[in-house]
Amino acid sequence: MLNITVLVSGGGTNLQAIINAINDGTVENARIGLVISSRADAYALKRAADAGIKTCVISRKECADIAGYEKKMLDALGGQDGSGTDLIVLAGFMTVLPEGIIKAYENRIINIHPSLIPSFCGKGYYGLKVHEEVLKRGVKLTGATVHFVDSGCDTGPIILQKAVEVLEDDTPETLQKRVMEQAEWKILPKAIDLIAKGRVKVTDNKTVIGGE
Ligand code: GAR
Numbered sequence: 001m002l003n004i005t006v007l008v009s010g011g012g013t014n015l016q017a018i019i020n021a022i023n024d025g026t027v028e029n030a031r032i033g034l035v036i037s038s039r040a041d042a043y044a045l046k047r048a049a050d051a052g053i054k055t056c057v058i059s060r061k062e063c064a065d066i067a068g069y070e071k072k073m074l075d076a077l078g079g080q081d082g083s084g085t086d087l088i089v090l091a092g093f094m095t096v097l098p099e100g101i102i103k104a105y106e107n108r109i110i111n112i113h114p115s116l117i118p119s120f121c122g123k124g125y126y127g128l129k130v131h132e133e134v135l136k137r138g139v140k141l142t143g144a145t146v147h148f149v150d151s152g153c154d155t156g157p158i159i160l161q162k163a164v165e166v167l168e169d170d171t172p173e174t175l176q177k178r179v180m181e182q183a184e185w186k187i188l189p190k191a192i193d194l195i196a197k198g199r200v201k202v203t204d205n206k207t208v209i210g211g212e
Contacts, residue, residue, distance in 0.1 A: 002030040002196040005077055005085040007093035008037050010127075012044025013180055014091035014112055014188050019051045021189035030196040033085065036076055038095045060095050070098040077101070087195060090149065091188065094126060102151050107202050109149040110195070112188045114179050116161055117145040121154035131172040131179070140166055142175070144183035146191040148202065157207045159200060160187040 006015050015035065021027040035048035035055045048055045056076055063069035077085045090097075090111040102109065113121055114130045120142070125133065134142045143163040150156035162183035166175060194200050199210045 002192070003033045003084065003086045004030055004089055004192065005034045005036060005087075006032055006048075006089045006091050008035060008042055008044035008048075008091050009039055009094040010042055010044060010092045012042065012047045012092065014184055015044050016047050017185035018089065018091065018189050018192060019047065019053075021193070027189050027193040028196060030087075030192055034076065036073070038093065044092070066098050070100045073098070073101055074104065077105075087192070088149075089188070089192065092127075096153075097149065099151060102149060106150075107148050107157075110146055110159065110188075110191060111149050111154075111156075112184050113145045113147065113154055114142075114176065114184060115145065116141070116143040116163060117147060117154055117158060121145075123153050125154070128172050128176055131175040134166060134175065135170060135172060142166055142179060144179055144187060146187050148207070150205075157202050157205050159191045159194070159207050159209075162187050 006018065008015055018032065022030060032053050035044065035053050037045050037055065037057050038059055040057045045055050058072050058076060060069050063072060086108065088105055088109040115121055115134065120130050120133050141163050143161060145161045146159045148156040148159065164179050164182045194209060201208045201210060
């Protein structure tokens with residue numbers, strides 16, 4: 001059983017998609033042991049509590065320094081039920097993870113990003129900002145990407161991507177909603193299922209999805 005810790009900062013709709021997929025059997029052989037939020041007021045915490053999942057809040061700002069933050073996070077990640085974390089899922093998590101965590105969990109951290117990487121990603125591209133830039137540039141296709149997290153910003157091996165059409169009358173908000181519904185909430189649970197089944201291998205900064 002893959003023991004997952006989900007890191008959140010906001011509404012938690014991607015967290016909800018994972019919870020639903022585990023409950024309806026779309027994701028097999030995985031459980032969420034813990035949800036860590038960077039903010040005490042994140043609605044994602046209520047979603048986790050409603051699903052009976054353990055939660056905690058760890059804020060970078062409330063730690064004296066990065067080393068203190070890293071230690072607190074590592075303790076929480078290793079501490080759940082004594083069994084530790086097999087996979088960290090960044091589901092709308094808006095804090096940059098310290099190097100020590102990325103090293104300790106190499107190829108065991110995944111992130112959902114609301115564009116087709118390598119477009120509209122990297123420093124400063126997060127949340128609604130991504131969709132604003134997509135509309136500014138006038139691309140006709142956007143989408144979402146699930147990738148492993150390495151020490152760069154949105155540079156790790158890509159696991160799954162799904163394209164979504166941009167419509168003439170889109171606003172950043174309507175586009176964000178459609179990208180979530182048509183892409184994010186589908187490919188994030190799917191990637192977790194593939195990882196739980198041991199089907200995702202990483203070589204040369206690329207992934208290969210093996211057969212069942
Ligand atoms: C999602 O659109 C996610 O892709 C994005 O934040 C939103 C969180 O929504 N993440 C990033 O931009 C990371 N660079 P949620 O809290 O409802 O899942």
